[in-house]
Amino acid sequence: MEYKIALIKGDGIGPEIIDQAVRVLKAVEEKCGHSFKFEEVLAGGAAIDAEGVNLPDRTLEVCKESDAVMLGAVGGPKWDDLKGELRPEKALLTLRRELGLYANIRPAVMFEELADACPLKDEIVEGGLDIVIVRELTGGIYFGKRATEGSHAYDCMEYWEYEVARIAERAFEIAMKRNKKVTSVDKANVLDSSRLWRKTVEKTAKKYPEVEVEHLYVDNAAMQLVVNPKQFDVILTGNMFGDILSDEASMITGSIGLLPSASIGEQNYGMFEPIHGSAPDIAGQNKANPIATILSAAMMLKYSFGLEAESAMIENAVKKALKGGHRTADISKEESYLSTVEITDRIIAAL
């Protein structure tokens, strides 16, 4: 089969990490006889510099014509003074919305071999950690009414029942294939949109009597994640809470450089990207951890192309490389560490 993949490298470490994911996909291509056709398009700061807009029309067209999109990261200090609509990050929000990618799936799995990279006490994460954060991606405060009026500015957190219902369905479906527990995270003690969220999740839960459902306020959830992360199976939450909790969960697994994500809609089509940003502090140094992006490529094979075996092959190669003691700077306990390219060499060798 031939699969067409739109590549958006983006800014900062974006190009370095996407290049590594492409190397891994090419190795899979050679081994398994699939054909991956890559088309590079611009978005974010790179597009602003080249074409004066954060998301050229052509980029959106190529993404729509492709079977899936892979994105590195966008943004950086160079473009921080731009107004909201013009910023690199806005391109990402437009892509998510225009492509209908309302479900953001962020697995936070702690590799046994990386237990020592976790900043929590051993007993808290003993036996590993395996959580999936299911984050609503095209609604909430990111897309509500907003304005700046002189010395006053606002961003509204709005949700429609249908938006909550469809993401809740996703979370329960995922839970059915796992440990059958959904923790819905909101701020229903304060926010109307969260009270609608909770009511809607309760309604959806009735369709899944086998799944245990619990509700936590987001402040408590943030605390529970470091006190007892193993209590979680599937965390279902809104756009902003999911953004924040997934960065927190990533550090429990050892580094933000490890967590992949899939953004999907009704069909198999999706955009696949690491949860981290463009890491301007280490950009261009061949130092970034490419594993989150490589695992995002594995998610693409599974979710968009249905290539489960090939996806597992990449995951196993990553595990094998880590088992072999290979570490990038962010997860290394030693003075010495491997570069972005070198760790990818080890992963490809393990394929």
Ligand SMILES: NC(=O)c1ccc[n+]([C@@H]2O[C@H](COP(=O)([O-])OP(=O)(O)OC[C@H]3O[C@@H](n4cnc5c(N)ncnc54)[C@H](O)[C@@H]3O)[C@@H](O)[C@H]2O)c1
């Ligand atoms: N999906 C995206 O495109 C995305 C996501 C988050 C932030 N951003 C943008 O990225 C820019 C920087 O944001 P930030 O500093 O808040 O977050 P960040 O995730 O870029 O970096 C936070 C910290 O994590 C480290 N880090 C991130 N990815 C890493 C990797 N793969 N390997 C090793 N270390 C890694 C960085 O060096 C930094 O110390 C901002 O412009 C922000 O808007 C983009």
Ligand SMILES: CC(C)[C@H](C(=O)O)[C@@H](O)C(=O)O
């Ligand atoms: C860059 C930003 C728009 C984005 C978000 O908040 O969704 C990022 O932080 C993420 O986690 O994907």
Ligand SMILES: [Mg+2]
């Ligand atoms: Mg984020």
